[in-house]
Amino acid sequence: MNDILKDRLEVLANDEVALRAIRVAFEERIENEKPDIEKTDDDTVLGQKYRAYKLAKSFLEETMTKIEGYKNIKINSEEFNKGK
Numbered sequence: 277m278n279d280i281l282k283d284r285l286e287v288l289a290n291d292e293v294a295l296r297a298i299r300v301a302f303e304e305r306i307e308n309e310k311p312d313i314e315k316t317d318d319d320t321v322l323g324q325k326y327r328a329y330k331l332a333k334s335f336l337e338e339t340m341t342k343i344e345g346y347k348n349i350k351i352n353s354e355e356f357n358k359g360k
Contacts (some may be wrong), residue, residue, distance in 0.1 A: 282346065289347040299340055306332045 288294055309332075311325035 285346040286348055289343050289345070293342070299336070302336050306315065306336065318356055 288298075306329070310329055313322060314323070317325070
């Protein structure tokens with residue numbers, strides 16, 4: 277990933293409202309695409325549908341965590357007690 281994209285991810289990570297909006301948009305999409313359970317679905321098909329749904333949620337969580345990792349936390353050196 278190039279530096280420009282990393283910088284943008286840092287800006288995004290520090291904007292909690294934008295990050296929350298993105299999360300909500302993806303969560304809504306995942307829920308809207310949640311697989312329907314049909315009466316003819318056997319255990320294998322049900323497992324595949326549920327696994328795909330859970331995998332989508334997992335991808336979202338992993339991605340959001342990775343983006344949040346770009347957050348720039350600034351420490352005020354005057355308030356930071358180096359003796360502790």
